[in-house]
Amino acid sequence: MTEIILASSSARRQEMMSWLGVPFEIVPSNFEEEAVRYSDFEDPDDYVATIATGKALAVSAQHPDALIIASDTMVFLLNKVYGKPKNLEDARAMIRELRGNTHTVVTAVVMIDGITGEKRAEIVKSEVTFFEFGDQELESYIATSEPYDKAGGYALQGYAKRFVREVKGSAMNIVGFPILTVRDMLEELGVPIDVDIERSVFEKTGYQS
Numbered sequence: 001m002t003e004i005i006l007a008s009s010s011a012r013r014q015e016m017m018s019w020l021g022v023p024f025e026i027v028p029s030n031f032e033e034e035a036v037r038y039s040d041f042e043d044p045d046d047y048v049a050t051i052a053t054g055k056a057l058a059v060s061a062q063h064p065d066a067l068i069i070a071s072d073t074m075v076f077l078l079n080k081v082y083g084k085p086k087n088l089e090d091a092r093a094m095i096r097e098l099r100g101n102t103h104t105v106v107t108a109v110v111m112i113d114g115i116t117g118e119k120r121a122e123i124v125k126s127e128v129t130f131f132e133f134g135d136q137e138l139e140s141y142i143a144t145s146e147p148y149d150k151a152g153g154y155a156l157q158g159y160a161k162r163f164v165r166e167v168k169g170s171a172m173n174i175v176g177f178p179i180l181t182v183r184d185m186l187e188e189l190g191v192p193i194d195v196d197i198e199r200s201v202f203e204k205t206g207y208q209s
Helices: 011-018 044-062 088-098 135-142 159-163 171-175 179-188 197-205
Strands: 004-006 067-077 080-082 102-113 119-130 164-168
Touching: 004 011, 011 171, 011 179, 044 067, 044 102, 044 119, 067 088, 067 179, 080 088, 088 135, 102 171, 102 179, 119 171, 119 179, 135 159, 159 164, 171 179, 171 197, 179 197
Parallel strands: 004 067
Antiparallel strands: 067 080, 067 102, 102 119, 119 164
C-alpha cells in the first residue's frame, strides 16, 4: 500500500484519522498559511481550499511517493473569517461576535497521490447556531485553554458545546476533520476502508456524522 501521510499537527485530526483503521504517518506542513490573504478571494471556499492545497503540496514535495492528506477549517460569519485566536483578547472578541448568531464552518480536504499523480479536493460546510449567553460565561470559557488552537475559538466537543443551540450538517466537520468525506476520498484513490466509520463516529462522539 502507498504510504499515507497526514499533513497535520492537530491531535484531534490524528485521533480521527486513526478511526479509519489504515496505517499513516504524521508530517506537519510548513506551509505559511498566514501568507494567504482572505481579502484576495471572493469565495470563502476558494480561500480555505487554497490553504489546504498549500499544506498538501508542501508535504508532497518532501515525500513525493506518498499519499498526502491535508485539510483546513475556518469559521465564517457575515463575510468575516475567524481562524485561530492570536491571544486572549482575540478569543474574547470572536466568541462575543459568534454568540446569538449562526455561523458557517468550512473545511477543505485535499489529497495528493504522489505515485499516480491523482488529486482530490472536497469542501464540507456545516452551520452552527450559538445561544445568547452572558459575559460571565464568556469569561469562564476563555479562561480555559480550549479557544486558542481552534478556528472560531471553540471546540464543538469541548466546553463550548454548551453554547451550541443547533448544528446543521456534519458535526465532525465542525470538529475539524469530516471523517466520512475523508473515507470516501481515500476509497476513490484505491485505499480500502474496512471500518464501519458511521457506527464508530456515533459510538465515540454521539454524533451521526
